[in-house]
Amino acid sequence: MTHADYLTPDQLCRALALRDLTDPAQGEHAMQTLLDAVVAPLERTWGSTIRYVRSSPIVSVAANYDRLGYDPDDVTRARRYTRYISPTVMLRSHMSAELPTALEAYAGHAGIDELIVAPGLVYRRDVVDRSHVGEPHQVDLWRIRSAGDTRDEDMLGMIEELVEAVLPCAERRITMAEHPYTVGGRQIDVRHEGEWLELAECGRIHPEVLRGCGLDPERWSGLALGMGLERALMLRKGIPDIRYLRACDPRIAAQMLTLDTWRHVSPLPPARRDISVVVATEEDEETLGDRVRTVLGDDAEMIETVEVLGRTAHEELPEAARSRLRTQPGQANLLLRIILRPIDQTLTADQANAIRNTIYRALHDGPVMELI
The missing domain is CATH 3.30.930.10 (Bira Bifunctional Protein; Domain 2)
Known part of the structure; x- marks a missing residue:
């Protein structure tokens, strides 16, 4: 190593x-x-x-x-x-x-x-x-x-x-x-x-x-x-989200003191961001998840899910896509869906975009950047 x-x-x-x-x-x-x-x-x-x-x-x-x-x-x-x-x-x-x-x-x-x-x-x-x-x-x-x-x-x-x-x-x-x-x-x-x-x-x-x-x-x-x-x-x-175990929101934190059945708390609206990234072929949802948590630090609590919607190896990409993304052998193009839903605040579009860009920079290994 x-x-x-x-x-x-x-x-x-x-x-x-x-x-x-x-x-x-x-x-x-x-x-x-x-x-x-x-x-x-x-x-x-x-x-x-x-x-x-x-x-x-x-x-x-x-x-x-x-x-x-x-x-x-x-x-x-x-x-x-x-x-x-x-x-x-x-x-x-x-x-x-x-x-x-x-x-x-x-x-x-x-x-x-x-x-x-x-x-x-x-x-x-x-x-x-x-x-x-x-x-x-x-x-x-x-x-x-x-x-x-x-x-x-x-x-x-x-x-x-x-x-x-x-x-x-x-x-x-x-x-x-x-x-x-x-x-x-x-x-x-x-x-x-x-x-x-x-x-x-x-x-x-x-x-x-x-x-x-x-x-x-x-x-x-x-x-x-x-x-x-x-x-x-x-x-x-009957807790629906693992992040609730550490939540500071009083409606949630008070429920983390007993074994009583979970009482529903209305979730805040989600923000969805889909990104296309170039990564090494051996990357999977576990290693990607670790990279997301590392780069966001405490802000990782704002992420509800990171899901791989599609994976295409360099060899399987159309020539036009290879040229646009400038992928190399040993790389793959991933389509990821990021759901942002903080427990105790609503994100603005600018905040959601900033988090999206931070994740994109951390995961994307290609030379062509697509930031918003």
């Missing part, structure tokens, strides 16, 4: 300044109430002790990938998915990165049955729409036992407790899934408004992960579950 592949100091500072909605020390939020509702029944059922883990989101690449069993050439390590700070340090991409260090504390102990609760922000490169952000919240729930007999039945019981806590009586579907740090992995989906949505993934802790933390897998075992908290909270309350 080159220097350009790493976060700049400004990007890192902005990421670290973001409020963690799971942390009571940073203010009250319904996400904390939901997390408590998930942990409490597991504590009652198992009689486990509870240990909360909260650490800096800056982690080693080894903790985020190597110690959890990811292959050296795993696609998730690529810069397009990972926010690297240096060759060996990154912003964690999942809360599981906290668990190898947490597990090391149990070496040499006995009589352990503990639920490790690791909530916090993780950092991704993701699409821009009403259900995704670049810095989502996750929680990892790992039950660690000084006994080697944790079974699939224990995992399935954990799944039932979780679904009932998040979405009581919801129809659920459990399918097999693979994770490098678990065995017998499962994916948990719930049915919401006629659509199956992923809620969480889990499995039994992989013996090699335990061994790498100084725990003999013949004598230690446990369960590992990870869940996205934005989606869980939005499903629980």
